[in-house]
Amino acid sequence: MAREFRTVGVVGLGTMGAGIVEVFARNGLQVIAAEVTEEAVARGRTHLETSTRRAIDRGKMTEEQAGELLGRITTTTSMADLADVDLVVEAVPESLDLKASVFAELDKHVGPDTILASNTSSLSVTELAVRTQRPGKVVGMHFFNPAPVQKLVELVRTVVTEPDVVEDLQAFAATLDKVPVVIGDRAGFIANALLFGYLNHAARMYEERYASREDLDAAMRHGCGYPMGPLALLDLIGLDTAYEILETMYAQSRNLMHAPTPLFKQMITAGLLGRKSGRGFYTYEKPHSSKVVPDAETPGALVSDEAPVREVQRVGVVGTGTMASGIVQVFASAGFDVVVRGRSDSKVGASIAGIKKSLEKAVVRGRLTEEKRDATLGRITGTTRLEDFADVDLVVEAIAEELEVKRAVFGALDEICKPGAILATTTSSLPVVECAAATSRPADVVGLHFFNPAPVMKLVEVVSTIGTAPDVSATALALCEKLGKVPVSCGDRAGFIVNALLFPYLNDAVKMLEAHYATADDIDAAMKTGCALPMGPFELLDVVGLDVSLAIERSLYKEFRQAGFAPAPLLEHLVTAGRLGRKTGHGFRDYTSR
The missing domain is CATH 3.40.50.720 (NAD(P)-binding Rossmann-like Domain)
Known part of the structure; x- marks a missing residue:
């Protein structure tokens, strides 16, 4: 029989933690939110009140509903107050030592059947599990920011996580109107593991002056239908955050696609962190603003005044x-x-x-x-x-x-x-x-x-x-x-902009499937729901054609000679077997009609 979750705890009331608290409270759960100081509690309360006020102003919530929501939330500075909760989600900053200390402390206070979950986006959940006396009941529960809006939740199982814990949390996440995907414990999980290799590659292209920042971003928006270009997205995420995620991924994978390009370190050292500092790849009107303003890197007209234009009729x-x-x-x-x-x-x-x-x-x-x-x-x-x-x-x-x-x-x-x-x-x-x-x-x-x-x-x-x-x-x-x-x-080099950025990402998705790390359905759901991409990687591969995709990946590998570009064996096997995608009726999925 599946567990019931009536009262949940959240440790950490920053932007992410407050968003998770709101998700739980919106769905009728009693929430106990813990922070280290009364000042931090007050800041967390402000996050919640601002978010609910915004929902009221947009007509998505009444004053009465907001009052009821906030009334379901209890705040504390003592972990002991979490003794009776059914689930705790830790949402403190991305430091392994800090998170491990939180888990060790929680382990002392909560009941033996309480599930401990981490909202980490890149750290090892296994490392946290072994700091407790209940490693089988420790799991990753990675919400995406902003938690009340984003649908995706990555549920991360370790090698010792009890199967029923994952199943119960999967059912629970669905009741929160979320899209849960289940994965193994690997740096970056699904979304970040696939997203940040692509972002790193784009930053490297810019660093090499292969294309301008505007052209790199425009290529992916107009060529692939992505909601944001890679460099604009890095500015939104924060270059320091991106660097830490890539460092963590590279430490596990030793894949050069994940080794942060040196430009990141240079920009971070110079204080160019993205939107939050007012300048990153682009320059913004002020810190935390989304309005881009002209700077020394902003190009003029696409056609230089110095270059004549030939007549074409x-x-x-x-x-x-x-x-x-x-x-x-x-x-x-x-x-x-x-x-x-x-x-x-x-x-x-x-x-x-x-x-x-x-x-x-x-x-x-x-x-x-x-x-x-x-x-x-x-x-x-x-x-x-x-x-x-x-x-x-x-x-x-x-x-x-x-x-x-x-x-x-x-x-x-x-x-x-x-x-x-x-x-x-x-x-x-x-x-x-x-x-x-x-x-x-x-x-x-x-x-x-x-x-x-x-x-x-x-x-x-x-x-x-x-x-x-x-x-x-x-x-x-x-x-x-x-x-x-x-x-x-x-x-003039293999893949130009779009294919050079798109196909290594698609290849990484195939390798993820090949390693039995996650299912094709979960990987597609993660990228569509978590990253707002128009299609998941396996949907797209089947539409493009697996033979066409393999030919492009081979050309990229032949040019760059990086192991990360080598086509996944699974893709080669599917092509050999004649499973070429929609055009043959069979690819990563089977299609009833061609």
């Missing part, structure tokens, strides 16, 4: 697949004359028919007039001859991701296109410089990585090789803005 697109057709539609809709080249008349016809169907849908939905539809289609010309690109100002190659095929196309375009014409590739993973090397005009070659579907997705990665001329990069950026896109600049 007529555009050629090589390819008739989904991506190529989308790019044709984007350019034609923006007023450019477009020549689309396919290998046969039937392929060209099918591409243009697909574009017409897409535009028809926009008309039906009221997003496009019939006149604009007809004008857009009138700007598109089909051909099977590369020679028809002789007078275009820009060619965009959008064929299959096969290097030798792309090099052959670029070699042919080099002979056909007029001097000054820009040659662009939409590759998502191959070196742009390889395409440039197939021509006698490497300065005119640039990467224009559109995201699928091109008419919908805002992001375009503008990839400059070591030989790309400044005016070519400037023209590409200006052109993307004319198309209504969000262009970001980066250098």
